[in-house]
Amino acid sequence: MKKTLVVGASPNPDKYSYKATMMLNEYNHPVVAFGIKKGKIESQKIINELPTDKDFDTVTLYLNPQNQEMYIDYILNLKPKRVVFNPGTENPKFKKMLLEKGVKALEACTLVLLRTGQY
Numbered sequence: 001m002k003k004t005l006v007v008g009a010s011p012n013p014d015k016y017s018y019k020a021t022m023m024l025n026e027y028n029h030p031v032v033a034f035g036i037k038k039g040k041i042e043s044q045k046i047i048n049e050l051p052t053d054k055d056f057d058t059v060t061l062y063l064n065p066q067n068q069e070m071y072i073d074y075i076l077n078l079k080p081k082r083v084v085f086n087p088g089t090e091n092p093k094f095k096k097m098l099l100e101k102g103v104k105a106l107e108a109c110t111l112v113l114l115r116t117g118q119y
Contacts, residue, residue, distance in 0.1 A: 002119065003030040003055055005078070007071060008062030008089075009046045011039025016086065017062035020110040027114050032056075050074055060084040060110045065091040076101055084110050 004024050009017045017033075021041045024031040032053065035046045050071075059080045061068065072094055075083065082104035085091060090107050098105040106113075113119040 001029050002057035002081075003053075004032070004058045004060055005051065005053075005056045005080070006031060006033045006060055006062065007035075007075070008067070009033035009035035009041065010062070011035075011037055011041065011046060015062070016109075016111065020060060020062070020086075020114075023111055023114050027119065029119070054078065056080045058082050058084060060086060061089040062086055063089060065089065065094070068094060072097065076103075079103070082106060084108055084113070086110055 006017055006021050009021055012018060018041050021031055021033045032051050033041055033044055033046045034051060036048060038048060039046050056078055057080060059075050061084065068091055076097065080103060083098055085107045086109055095105040
């Protein structure tokens with residue numbers, strides 16, 4: 001199981017970050033949902049402060065490149081094995097920084113990765 005940090009989690013069921021959090025739970029991946037909006041994704045609370053956990057396998061992004069800026073150093077310091085840039089979050093500058101640190105950077109959809117067994 002791959003412990004995953006969802007960055008940009010939303011309590012809105014129509015948002016892909018909500019759907020990804022649900023599906024990660026469905027596939028039994030431990031998941032931490034981080035977002036600026038207070039709320040829950042079913043019974044899981046969305047945390048509004050950056051987690052202090054250091055054992056994330058994957059960070060999956062649901063923020064546009066401009067909104068990623070304030071989290072880049074935090075994510076780099078987490079040293080995850082990979083970062084997933086979901087559609088609309090592609091960020092060549094950040095991707096290059098990750099690759100230089102030896103972090104796998106994927107431009108992919110978390111939902112598709114899970115459904116196709118590639119997660």
